[in-house]
Amino acid sequence: MKARPSTPYRKPIGERRAVSVTSLDDAASTDDKPKTQGKKAKTRGTSAKTRDTSAKTQGKKAKASRTSAPAAQREPVVSFAQWASRRRHRRRLIVGWIAALAVVVVAVAAVAYLTPVLAVDRVTVTGTSIISSGSVRKTVDEQVSGIPLPRVSDHDVAQAVLDKYPVAKSVDVGKSLPRTVTVTVTERQPVAATGSPGDYKLIDGDGVTVTTASTPPKGIPVLDIDVSTAGAGAIRAALSAMDALPEHIAKKVESVSATSSSGVEFTLRSGLKIRWGDGHNGKLKAKVLGMLMKTDARYINVSVPKEPTTK
Numbered sequence: 001m002k003a004r005p006s007t008p009y010r011k012p013i014g015e016r017r018a019v020s021v022t023s024l025d026d027a028a029s030t031d032d033k034p035k036t037q038g039k040k041a042k043t044r045g046t047s048a049k050t051r052d053t054s055a056k057t058q059g060k061k062a063k064a065s066r067t068s069a070p071a072a073q074r075e076p077v078v079s080f081a082q083w084a085s086r087r088r089h090r091r092r093l094i095v096g097w098i099a100a101l102a103v104v105v106v107a108v109a110a111v112a113y114l115t116p117v118l119a120v121d122r123v124t125v126t127g128t129s130i131i132s133s134g135s136v137r138k139t140v141d142e143q144v145s146g147i148p149l150p151r152v153s154d155h156d157v158a159q160a161v162l163d164k165y166p167v168a169k170s171v172d173v174g175k176s177l178p179r180t181v182t183v184t185v186t187e188r189q190p191v192a193a194t195g196s197p198g199d200y201k202l203i204d205g206d207g208v209t210v211t212t213a214s215t216p217p218k219g220i221p222v223l224d225i226d227v228s229t230a231g232a233g234a235i236r237a238a239l240s241a242m243d244a245l246p247e248h249i250a251k252k253v254e255s256v257s258a259t260s261s262s263g264v265e266f267t268l269r270s271g272l273k274i275r276w277g278d279g280h281n282g283k284l285k286a287k288v289l290g291m292l293m294k295t296d297a298r299y300i301n302v303s304v305p306k307e308p309t310t311k
Contacts, residue, residue: 118149120179127185130211131165136183139164144181152181161185167210191239192223205239207232224257233261237279241266244282246290262303277303 123140125133143160144152158171167187174182190202193216200216201209207227216222221242225234238256241264245253249268258264262278272293276285284305292300297310 118177118179119146120144120149120152120181122180123183124180125183125185128187130167130187131185136161136165136185140181140183149175149177149179149181157181157183166208169204190217190220192235193220194223194225194227203227203235205232205236207235221253221256224255230258230260230263234258234263237261238264240279240282241276244279244286246286249286249289249293271298273299275299275301275303281305 123137123144125136125140128136139160140157143157152173152175154173154175157173161171161183162168165185168185169188170186172184172186174184176182188204188206188208188210190210191205193200193202193213195201198214200213200222202211202213202216202220203209221239223235223238225238227235235258238258242250242253242256245266252268252270253266254269255267256264257267264276264278266274266276268274274289285302288302288305288308289300292302292308292310295310299311301309
C-alpha cells in the first residue's frame with residue numbers, strides 16, 4: 001500500500017481573503033499618507049498665496065483711493081483768467097465794504113459834531129471841600145452848555161476853573177456818553193500860616209492863600225514871611241528847614257522868618273536865634289546845630305555848615 005504524499009497546510013479561503021484584504025488596506029493606507037500630506041501642504045501654500053494676493057490688491061485699492069479721488073469730487077481746473085477775474089471781484093467787494101464803512105463813520109461823526117443830539121446837559125463836580133462845588137458847576141456850565149460832547153475841550157474847561165479858583169491846584173475833565181461832563185478838582189492844602197493873631201492866612205507850599213483863620217490849625221507852623229516880597233521860594237525853603245530840624249529842637253521854635261529863599265531864620269522860645277540859610281544840606285546843618293547848641297551861644301549861623309559861626 002502506497003503511502004500518500006504529504007500536502008502542505010493551507011488556510012481556509014475565507015481567512016486568506018481576510019488577511020489579504022487587511023494587508024491591502026494597510027498597504028493602501030500606507031501609500032496614501034504621503035499623497036495626503038502633500039495635498040495638504042499644497043493647499044496651505046495656495047491659501048497663503050491667495051492671502052498675499054488679496055492683501056496686495058487691497059493695498060493697491062487703498063493707495064488708489066488716497067492718491068486719486070473720483071472725478072465728481074475733484075476740483076475743476078481753473079484757468080489764470082478765471083482766477084484773476086475772481087480775485088478782482090473779491091477786491092471790489094472789499095473796497096465796497098470799506099467805502100460803506102467810511103460813509104457810516106463820517107455820517108456818525110457829522111451827527112455828533114454838528115447836531116445837538118449829544119449836546120452837554122449834565123455836569124458833575126467832585127473833589128471839592130474848600131471851594132463850593134455848585135460854583136464850579138456853574139462855571140463849567142457856562143463853558144459847555146449846548147455844545148456837542150465831542151466838541152468840548154478838556155483843556156479849556158480845566159483852565160476856566162483854575163483861573164477862577166486859585167485854590168484849585170489841578171483839574172481833570174472827563175466825558176461820558178451821552179451828554180455828561182465830569183470835573184475832578186484837586187485843591188491846594190495849607191502847610192503854613194502867615195499874619196497875626198485873629199487874621200492868619202493859611203498858605204500852601206507855593207505861597208498861595210488857601211483859606212483864612214483866626215488861629216492856625218494844629219500842626220501848621222506860623223511863618224513871619226511876606227510872600228509878596230520874599231517870594232514863594234522863601235516859603236518852600238522855610239518848610240524844608242522845618243522838616244530838617246531834629247524833633248527836640250523843632251518843639252522849641254517860636255517863629256520862622258525869611259527875607260528870601262536863602263535867608264531862613266529860626267527864633268527859639270529861649271531867645272536863641274538860628275541862621276539857617278537856604279533849604280539845602282539840611283541833615284548836615286541839623287547835626288552841626290545840635291553840637292553848637294551845647295554852648296552858651298545866643299546866635300548860631302549854620303548857613304554854611306562846614307564853616308559855622310556863633311555869637
